[in-house]
Amino acid sequence: MIYDLLIIGAGPAGLIASIYASRYKLNNLVLGKTLGGELALASKVENYPGIISLSGLALAEQIAKQVFLLGGKILYREVVQLLKSPEGFLAVVSPTEKYQGKVVIVATGSERRRLNIPGEKELIGKGVSYCTTCDAPFYKGKRVAVIGGADAAVTGAIHTAEFASLVYLIYRGQQLRAEPIWLEEIEKLIKADKIKVIYQTNLKEILSQAQVAKLKAETDSKASAQLVGGVKLDNPYEGSEILPLDGVFIEIGGVPGTSLVQPLGVVLDERGYVKVNEQMETNISGLFCAGDMVDKTVMKQAITAMASGAIAAASAYKHLKGQIAPPIRGI
């Protein structure tokens, strides 16, 4: 079958695109790796209008329920390739699983930025994580580092300090750049010796337990080469360039997730975001983008991503029907 509209990405932008598309009576399918995108990583959301306090995942689940109630479908699949086809677009999940749509909205958000240092890739999931909200609870009573100095790192350190015995916040800059409400919070935890901030310092390498033991010339038969044991700093802390740790959280932001649309020849801006006009149209006819991956989303918030998803759905309708989507209004 051919859908009117394929939506790739099940984060805030994609889900809202489905809600609006269903209201426009467009036969639509959401394909996403996981539910909720970045929103699902927030363990507590208190600035989403209308919801006093809820986890990001619970909010995403609530929205997914709404998608179903309005007639939309969500399949948790990773689209590995997006192709132009005579009918419109073809989303390839595997050689045997493909979905066709007349038009497509891509809302694949952003991918976590990596440090690209030795040991990082090798130890992912073995002490290296890009999501404090997801993995902090595994470090109860342990010593961990959070890398970064902006909001994600600061809130990540605060969250991790609920579990870890000590959190090092390692930042290359001189001053944390976080929301004032979080700066107040971290100040308290620094005073309580739960968090230590190491400024003007970069990681040179992430080390396994075995590497740390070797560098310290210790003999530890239980030291694993498969688990994080510490990091090497470019600015020695308390006299040592080796900081022994049980986990490293890398929270240095994201890069736009444009790998699916780039092969189609979509124009990006100089920072790597997809160029769209105010209707969320890309330079490719029938291909719309929304959410954190587009240059028009000046604030990376659920609410702004959703707004762009709603607009993209209206534009998809216009493209399919040849007329402006009617305003949606409650009754």
Add this chain to the structure above:
Amino acid sequence: MIYDLLIIGAGPAGLIASIYASRYKLNNLVLGKTLGGELALASKVENYPGIISLSGLALAEQIAKQVFLLGGKILYREVVQLLKSPEGFLAVVSPTEKYQGKVVIVATGSERRRLNIPGEKELIGKGVSYCTTCDAPFYKGKRVAVIGGADAAVTGAIHTAEFASLVYLIYRGQQLRAEPIWLEEIEKLIKADKIKVIYQTNLKEILSQAQVAKLKAETDSKASAQLVGGVKLDNPYEGSEILPLDGVFIEIGGVPGTSLVQPLGVVLDERGYVKVNEQMETNISGLFCAGDMVDKTVMKQAITAMASGAIAAASAYKHLKGQIAPPIRGI
């Protein structure tokens, strides 16, 4: 006292601006005529992400609660004048009630468009209404007309048909322009003789009961000159240019509510919307606009208004602190 930020308008854009401003630790005050703006007029909202179904007013109340919890204040006052002052801006409610702010976000939405025909102004609140959602329940068992043919008029007619014995939908165009989901719904009500659509017809005048009686050369001692009795059409319906009615709902859209900002020299676009850049900055330093009144809001939806309100708050922060607002993230 001088607030960091005054927010004028207590609709979705203004309320969210307060939520974000409070998270940025800006001392902020919301001044609005009533709570919820256009959102409050929707008796049922089913496309707001995260809320399956709720009245617009209940949703606005929920958001107002959040404003309070985060430290924001709302005062239900009509600002009649906005002035530049040495401290920033002065919002005048009355000669004795004025509020000062270093910067201001104006989010005064839109005002209902009028027909500007004889009898309209005289009979407002006496059978002439601009809000089916507010006033339809008063017309139980009566005959009313809804004027317009876009979504507001169509949903308004559907809603009014729940109460009225017969609803005329009077439209100057040839084809209704509403969301497909509503067109299906109205079709059923037309078949059930609850709604009659009169196409290609304009109202020439709104008449009182006394005027209708006189024009029909009837003697009716109870006919009031203070209540709607009918309308005069430019395209006679069933042979008569007079259509007797008990109420007239005018649902022909809105015009941007720019009366407060125009005297400050704010630049408008050719349609009357305030020109803002992507940061919601107007041409006046320290004055930001958001929501339905700005040219950047391509879709008049709560979610898009909210997104622009959040962005305006971040821009207000930047203006006050001389630095980019940190990204807000849940924890």
